[in-house]
Amino acid sequence: MNEPRLKIATCSLAGCFGCHMSLLDLDERLFELAERIELDRSPLTDIKELGFCDIGLIEGGVCNAENVHVLLEFRARCKTLVAIGACALNGGVPALRNQFTLSDCLEESYLRGIGLVNAQIPSDPELPLLLNKVHPLHEIVRIDYFLPGCPPAADAIWTFISQLLSGQPPALSYTQIHYD
Amino acid sequence: MAETSPVRIDGVRDIVQRHGALPTRLLQILREIQDDLRWLPAEALDSVAEALGIAPDRVRRVAEFYAFLYTAPRGAYNILFSDNITDRMLGNRALLHALCARLGVGIGETRADGRVTVGTTSCTGMCDQGPAALVNGQAVTRLDAARIASIATLVEQQAPLEQWPRELFEVTSNIRRADILLGRHFADGAALRAVLKRGPAAILDELLKSGLRGQGGAGFKSAAKWRSCREASGAVKYVVCNADEGEPGTFKDRVLMQDFADLVFEGMTLCGRVMGARQGFVYLRGEYRYLLDALRDTLQRRREVGLLGTAILGEPDFNFDIEIHLGAGAYVCGEESALIESLEGKHGVPRIRPPFPTTHGYLNQPTVVNNVETFAAAAKIAVEGGDWFASRGTAESKGTKLLSLSGDCERPGIYEYPFGVTVRRVLEDCGARDAQGIQMAGPAGHMISAKLFDRRICFEDLATGGSFMVFDQQRDILDGIRNFTHFFVHESCGFCTPCRVGTVLMRDLVIKVHTGHGTRYDLEEMRTLGRIMQVACHCGLGQTAPNPVLDSLEQFPEAYERRLRSTAFEPAFDLNAALEEARRLTGRHDPGAYLNEEELLLGAMP
Numbered sequence: 120m121n122e123p124r125l126k127i128a129t130c131s132l133a134g135c136f137g138c139h140m141s142l143l144d145l146d147e148r149l150f151e152l153a154e155r156i157e158l159d160r161s162p163l164t165d166i167k168e169l170g171f172c173d174i175g176l177i178e179g180g181v182c183n184a185e186n187v188h189v190l191l192e193f194r195a196r197c198k199t200l201v202a203i204g205a206c207a208l209n210g211g212v213p214a215l216r217n218q219f220t221l222s223d224c225l226e227e228s229y230l231r232g233i234g235l236v237n238a239q240i241p242s243d244p245e246l247p248l249l250l251n252k253v254h255p256l257h258e259i260v261r262i263d264y265f266l267p268g269c270p271p272a273a274d275a276i277w278t279f280i281s282q283l284l285s286g287q288p289p290a291l292s293y294t295q296i297h298y299d
Numbered sequence: 300m301a302e303t304s305p306v307r308i309d310g311v312r313d314i315v316q317r318h319g320a321l322p323t324r325l326l327q328i329l330r331e332i333q334d335d336l337r338w339l340p341a342e343a344l345d346s347v348a349e350a351l352g353i354a355p356d357r358v359r360r361v362a363e364f365y366a367f368l369y370t371a372p373r374g375a376y377n378i379l380f381s382d383n384i385t386d387r388m389l390g391n392r393a394l395l396h397a398l399c400a401r402l403g404v405g406i407g408e409t410r411a412d413g414r415v416t417v418g419t420t421s422c423t424g425m426c427d428q429g430p431a432a433l434v435n436g437q438a439v440t441r442l443d444a445a446r447i448a449s450i451a452t453l454v455e456q457q458a459p460l461e462q463w464p465r466e467l468f469e470v471t472s473n474i475r476r477a478d479i480l481l482g483r484h485f486a487d488g489a490a491l492r493a494v495l496k497r498g499p500a501a502i503l504d505e506l507l508k509s510g511l512r513g514q515g516g517a518g519f520k521s522a523a524k525w526r527s528c529r530e531a532s533g534a535v536k537y538v539v540c541n542a543d544e545g546e547p548g549t550f551k552d553r554v555l556m557q558d559f560a561d562l563v564f565e566g567m568t569l570c571g572r573v574m575g576a577r578q579g580f581v582y583l584r585g586e587y588r589y590l591l592d593a594l595r596d597t598l599q600r601r602r603e604v605g606l607l608g609t610a611i612l613g614e615p616d617f618n619f620d621i622e623i624h625l626g627a628g629a630y631v632c633g634e635e636s637a638l639i640e641s642l643e644g645k646h647g648v649p650r651i652r653p654p655f656p657t658t659h660g661y662l663n664q665p666t667v668v669n670n671v672e673t674f675a676a677a678a679k680i681a682v683e684g685g686d687w688f689a690s691r692g693t694a695e696s697k698g699t700k701l702l703s704l705s706g707d708c709e710r711p712g713i714y715e716y717p718f719g720v721t722v723r724r725v726l727e728d729c730g731a732r733d734a735q736g737i738q739m740a741g742p743a744g745h746m747i748s749a750k751l752f753d754r755r756i757c758f759e760d761l762a763t764g765g766s767f768m769v770f771d772q773q774r775d776i777l778d779g780i781r782n783f784t785h786f787f788v789h790e791s792c793g794f795c796t797p798c799r800v801g802t803v804l805m806r807d808l809v810i811k812v813h814t815g816h817g818t819r820y821d822l823e824e825m826r827t828l829g830r831i832m833q834v835a836c837h838c839g840l841g842q843t844a845p846n847p848v849l850d851s852l853e854q855f856p857e858a859y860e861r862r863l864r865s866t867a868f869e870p871a872f873d874l875n876a877a878l879e880e881a882r883r884l885t886g887r888h889d890p891g892a893y894l895n896e897e898e899l900l901l902g903a904m905p
Contacts, residue, residue, distance in 0.1 A: 184894055187874055191899055221880045242885035248892050250877040259870045261820050 125173040125284060128159040128197060132186040133213040133253060134179025136162070137270045138204040142176075144273035155284055172197045174283060178270075180210040181254045185247035194260040199283065202256045203276075205269040214253040221251045264289055267296050308346050310335055315350040322351050323662075325361055325644030329368055330625060337377075338369040357645070364646035364792075366420065366628030367436070367585045374409045374416035376454050380442075381431040383422035383547045384738075384782040385705045385768055391430035394447050395419070401451040415454050421630060421786055422547035423586040426705035426768070427473050427712045435460055438589045439467050468589065472554045473712030476728065478699045479683075479691060480676055481715050487561050488606050490569045490681035495614055499529070499573040506677060508685025510697030515541060515633075515670035516740055516764030518696075521677060524667055527657040529574040531665035538570045538579035538619075539661065539668040543638055545584055545630035546741035547786060548766035551701035552671040554713050556583070556590050559675055560597045564621060566674030568607060569681055570667055571619040579621040580661070582638050585628045594623055630790035631840050635668040637792070648794045649838035670764075672701055692718035696757035700765065704729045706738075707771035718757040725767065726752065733771040736855060741766040742783035743843035746776075746850040776858040777813050780847050784809045787844040798841025801832040805845060811871040818864050822852060874899070 131139060139162060145152060160169040175197030181190055194200055205211040216224050229240045256262050266279055275295040282289045314331045318324035328347060333339055339362050348355040362368050380386070380395045399406055399417050409416040425431035428440040434450070437460065446467060453463055474481055494502045507522035528536060540563060544552040555563055567579045583590065598621055601607035611617040624642055626632055632641045636650035639661050660666020669677075676698060680688045689697040696718035702725060705711045709730030716725065726734050736748045739756075740763035747754070747761070754760050770779060784806040793799045808825050811817050829845030836842045851858060874894040882892050 184878060184891065187894055187899070222884055225881075225884055240884050242887050244887060244889040244891055248878050248881045248885070248887065250874075251880045252877065254870075258872070259874075261818075 124155060124157045126159050126170065127156045127161075127174045127176065128169055128172045128193065129161040129163070129176040130178075130189060130193065131162065132177060132179035132189065132207075132256075133182035134204065134206045134211070136178070138178035138207075138268075139163075141268075141270035141273050142276055145277055146273070148273075148277055152280065169193065169196050173199065175200045176203050177201065177256060178204045178207055180206045180213055181250065181256065181259055182213050183247035183249045187250075187259060190256060190259055199263045200256075200260070201264045201266060201279075201283075202262045203266045203268075204271060205267065207256050208265050208267055210253045210255050211269065214255075217252045221249060225249075266291075268298065271296070308342055311343050311346045312350050315347060320351055321644075322353050323642070323644040325351065325353075325358065326365070326627060326641060327624065327644075329358075329362055330627060333368060337375065338371060338373050341370075344370075361644070361646050364629065365585075365626075366789075368627050372409060372413065374414055375457075376415040377433075377435050378415065378417045378450070378454075379420040379423075379433045380418070381421075381423035381425060381429060381433070382419040382782070383426060383429075383786075384779045385426040385548060386422070386429045386431060387778070387782060388706060388774070389430045391442065394430055394442050394444070397444065398447045398451060401448070402454060414457070420586075420628065421545070421789060424544055424550040424553050424584070425470065426548055426550060426703065428471060429705075433586065434463075436585065436588045437468055438470055438586065440470055470553075470557065470589065472558050474554065474558075474715075475704070475710055475712040476714040476716065478715040478717060479688070480672070480679060480699055480701065481559070481713070483679070483683075485562050485565075485679060485682070487565065487601075487604075488612065490565050490678040491572070491606060491612055491617075493681045494569055494572045495612060495617070499575075502569065502573055502681050503529070505680055505685040509676075509680045509688035510685075510692075510695075511673065511676055511680060511688065512696065512758060513670055514672035514676065514700065514764070516546075516744075516762060518758045518762055521669065521673055524657055524669070525570060525573055528665045528667045531658045533658075533665040535578070535662075535664050536574055536576035537661040537664060537666040538567050538574070538576045539635075539638070539642065539656075539666055540567050540579065540581045540671055540674055541633065541635065541638060541668055542587070542671050543582050543584045543626050543633040544587075544671070545633045545790075546743060546764055546766050547783075548703060548705055548738065548741050548768040549764060550703045550705075551713055551765045553587055553590070555671050555675055555701075556581075556587065556594065560594055561601070562675045562678050563671055564598065564601060564607065566669075566676070566678035567621060568611065568619050569678055570669070570674065572617060574665070574667060576667075577618050577620070579619060580642055581621060581623045582632070582642060583623055583625055584632075585626045588625060591623065591625060598623070629792070630786075631792045631838070634838055634840065637838070638668065639666065646792075648792050649840075651837075672765075693755070693757045693759060695759045700756060700763070702756070702763070702767045703765050704767050704769070706769035707731060707734065707774065708769050716756070719755050721753055721755050722747065722761070723752040725756070726769070729769070731769045731771070733773075734769050735772045735774060736770045736776060736851075738768040738770070738779065738783075738847070739763050739766070741768075742786055742847050743839070744846065746780075746847055746854055748854040751854075776851055776855045777809070777862070780851050780858075781806075781809050781813050783847040784844075787840070791840065791844070795835075795837035795841065797832050797835035798837065798844065801828060801836070801841065802844050804828055805832070805848060807871065809848060811869075812859055812862055815862050816864065816869045816871050817859070817862060818869050822859055822863075825849075825852065 158164050159172050160166045175193040225240050230238045279289050344358045348358040404410040407418045423431050430442040432439045511521040512518040609618045629647050632638045632647040634649050637647040641647040656666040692698050702714045739745050787802040788806050791798045791802045829849045832845045
């Protein structure tokens with residue numbers, strides 16, 4: 120009988136899906152990965168309800184109330200939670216707005232922009248409400264591992280996931296996380 | 300603006316010329332310009348660079364590095380409250396707020412009419428007579444409500460500082476216990492006569508026998524340092540007295556410079572003779588500027604009576620003089636190589652060692668850098684002999700140590716003890732009946748709890764530069780720790796990342812726990828971060844910066860644990876409050892517009 124596969128969930132919060140693209144860059148190694156894991160909630164599966172998982176991979180920072188809910192859910196249901204990419208680690212590009220007030224940002228986009236008709240700040244309850252600042256994941260929940268990069272290279276993701284799957288503490292060589 | 304008119308810039312050139320247009324005098328030049336203009340406009344800095352023939356960037360870097368140099372306008376009265384934990388214990392925050400309210404100015408701000416700036420600064424070394432402040436660089440002590448009211452009135456009346464009541468500026472010595480250093484009479488010139496009579500080699504032997512070690516806290520054998528410098532090859536050698544007493548809670552060097560300046564200068568002159576130097580510098584911390592005129596007078600008097608200058612005591616080849624270099628508010632300059640950089644007119648970033656100053660110090664020449672107390676002790680040893688000094692103390696720590704006592708005790712002040720005295724004995728003598736813990740040797744030193752009060756103060760056990768701050772049972776230890784982490788953030792020179800970033804992360808973690816958002820996970824983060832800083836920082840500042848946190852986690856775990864949340868992790872901020880601005884902008888009050896903590900946890904649970 121096959122050994123039980125580890126369950127992995129992924130999601131993108133305030134990110135650009137670039138880290139997920141880098142995951143797809145695993146190319147032919149995706150076949151090997153598919154034999155060793157079972158994907159739970161993820162943009163790749165379109166499963167809406169998160170189940171109990173061994174590993175959660177999160178790209179993107181936290182910019183709104185929905186992000187907070189999703190992140191807390193991941194923390195509660197994933198044994199090991201990994202922050203992937205610059206936005207998850209530091210807030211990244213979305214956090215550039217942190218040097219302005221939220222009012223300035225929204226007014227610039229929705230009230231003072233060029234060519235606006237019936238200008239107003241969107242207030243539909245369907246839309247998640249924005250936090251006044253964008254936060255990295257570790258300021259909201261405990262994070263077990265951090266994988267830096269914008270995005271992390273597919274090789275780095277592969278090394279990292281392989282180590283996690285084999286039960287070793289992840290340790291990447293300097294060249295794999297060296298970007299300048 | 301008037302400050303930057305061409306006439307004033309001419310004044311800048313005069314000041315530069317008065318300093319011989321020497322780039323090593325850059326810091327002193329900037330201080331004097333600022334005395335005239337209150338701050339350092341860009342035009343003045345460019346003018347200095349041109350007159351000195353150095354890059355404008357270098358001048359700007361120096362101007363921006365030191366806390367007491369300002370590149371933006373300041374008020375005519377610049378009032379800085381000392382913000383050490385001992386000042387806080389004495390109620391400085393309430394007084395600070397009271398003064399700001401009276402003057403109508405925010406903390407750290409300059410009033411719109413340019414009259415006054417009120418802010419805070421690191422410990423000014425007046426812990427036994429606080430709360431303290433600096434007004435235009437002059438030390439003010441024993442602040443209370445009446446003095447605050449008086450200061451506010453004087454500022455509003457635009458009274459010149461010279462007309463302020465003298466008692467505001469009174470600094471007392473508070474010597475509570477004297478032993479061989481402070482207690483015995485010393486005849487000026489006795490040590491210099493001894494070295495002329497017996498020769499430098501014999502004096503070095505006495506110093507070796509005495510076992511004297513660096514009294515700044517590091518404890519390097521003074522005889523070895525002097526000998527190494529004496530034997531180093533170099534055309535010109537220098538003697539530097541480290542009076543940059545920046546460790547919060549320490550003020551014994553201030554008392555030595557105030558009451559025993561002759562003894563210190565004599566020790567420096569002696570050192571100059573022993574190692575063959577003709578020039579000495581006292582690096583006096585900017586906070587002790589009030590001592591400057593008196594110290595210069597003392598130097599002049601010594602020149603007049605033949606104890607300094609050319610042909611000292613009539614000996615034609617005994618020439619040695621001392622110059623006082625004033626710092627400008629940078630704790631890191633207490634580190635000897637950063638101090639030398641500052642003496643050379645640069646911003647004070649520690650050098651990579653080796654080479655050590657004994658071979659490559661000031662201007663890359665052999666240099667002895669010793670603490671104020673070390674020079675004073677050396678002068679006495681030259682007269683009384685090494686055996687006399689070594690008869691006191693312990694096997695590895697000879698002689699005596701000056702302790703600066705402050706915090707929760709009845710008799711704060713200076714206590715001189717033979718090395719080996721127990722913490723308990725010190726506490727009894729100063730009237731600390733109810734001590735919960737002691738911060739030894741300042742924030743960079745160690746925090747000890749009552750179960751360690753039988754330990755002894757000496758290099759073999761508890762080494763100290765002299766700071767001894769007492770926390771009684773009513774104090775919250777974490778208040779002190781939080782204060783110390785702020786101190787290190789402010790004083791990190793920014794040169795290396797582990798210190799520049801590490802001190803900020805540590806402060807934020809301490810604030811998180813202090814405000815009730817911390818979990819066990821955060822305590823573990825503090826330990827990990829502390830260990831990284833201890834091994835990865837470039838100099839002693841960063842390596843010791845995590846000490847207060849690591850020690851108190853070990854010695855006072857309950858101070859942290861009683862504040863912890865029972866969850867695995869907590870954000871350091873209020874999630875729901877972070878939505879308030881968006882709620883206001885959108886006018887939304889639906890359930891999705893709120894993050895209720897309990898519902899969040901329940902919602903996340905499977």
